[in-house]
Amino acid sequence: MEKIGLYGGTFAPPHLGHVHAARAFLRAIPVDRLLVMPTFQPPHKAKAAGDTPEVRLEMCRAAFAGIPGVEVSDYEITKADVSYTVQTLRHLTAENREIYMLCGTDMFLTLEKWYQAEEIFRLAKIVCMSRTTEKEQEIAETHARYLRKFGQDCILLKEDPLEVSSTRIREAIRKGQSLAAYVPAEVEAILRRDGLYKGTES
Numbered sequence: 001m002e003k004i005g006l007y008g009g010t011f012a013p014p015h016l017g018h019v020h021a022a023r024a025f026l027r028a029i030p031v032d033r034l035l036v037m038p039t040f041q042p043p044h045k046a047k048a049a050g051d052t053p054e055v056r057l058e059m060c061r062a063a064f065a066g067i068p069g070v071e072v073s074d075y076e077i078t079k080a081d082v083s084y085t086v087q088t089l090r091h092l093t094a095e096n097r098e099i100y101m102l103c104g105t106d107m108f109l110t111l112e113k114w115y116q117a118e119e120i121f122r123l124a125k126i127v128c129m130s131r132t133t134e135k136e137q138e139i140a141e142t143h144a145r146y147l148r149k150f151g152q153d154c155i156l157l158k159e160d161p162l163e164v165s166s167t168r169i170r171e172a173i174r175k176g177q178s179l180a181a182y183v184p185a186e187v188e189a190i191l192r193r194d195g196l197y198k199g200t201e202s
């Protein structure tokens with residue numbers, strides 16, 4: 001059976017924290033490939049952010065280009081509709097695949113509130129990569145609760161976090177600060193080419 005990793009997100013923009021998490025995932029989980037899948041955003045939201053689904057896809061391709069085993073997928077963006085994770089998982093598992101879904105701390109802690117969470121836990125093995133050295137206790141409690149509630153012993157990756165967020169990067173862009181510590185050079189070039197995320201956040 002094919003083993004697939006799924007790493008979904010807005011990726012506005014993709015950053016070194018995402019790349020670090022993907023590498024940590026690939027070191028720990030023997031998947032055939034890891035799909036990085038940017039979500040579609042309705043046009044009005046994209047307009048507010050100053051980006052488009054296509055440029056987020058392009059930035060993801062640039063950010064993950066050098067990592068063997070990673071494939072950037074346009075599946076949700078091509079559907080051009082708001083996608084629920086559960087729908088993407090149904091699509092991926094239609095072909096007898098085992099899915100490992102990678103998420104950071106924030107997503108892991110809120111997963112039980114996602115649309116049709118029970119089915120998400122049935123369709124995918126959840127893999128959590130810490131985004132911060134804090135919240136260890138909360139992660140441990142949530143891990144134990146998911147085991148009781150959904151019968152799943154989620155995988156917690158044991159690697160040091162890289163504390164970067166897209167929000168922080170958009171803020172640095174507005175302040176005209178250097179992005180070198182946050183994003184790969186190829187992503188920075190696209191951000192500058194298109195003048196992305198310079199406006200105030202709505």
Ligand code: ATP
Pocket residue numbers: 008009010011012016017018021102103104105106107108129130131161162163164165166167168
């Ligand atoms: P924003 O700041 O706009 O909310 P973000 O940095 O959280 O963006 P997303 O595209 O929303 O980035 O995240 C996609 C996935 O990557 C989520 O599962 C998120 O938890 C995870 N993630 C984001 N940053 C990191 C990081 N530094 N380390 C590990 N996982 C991360």
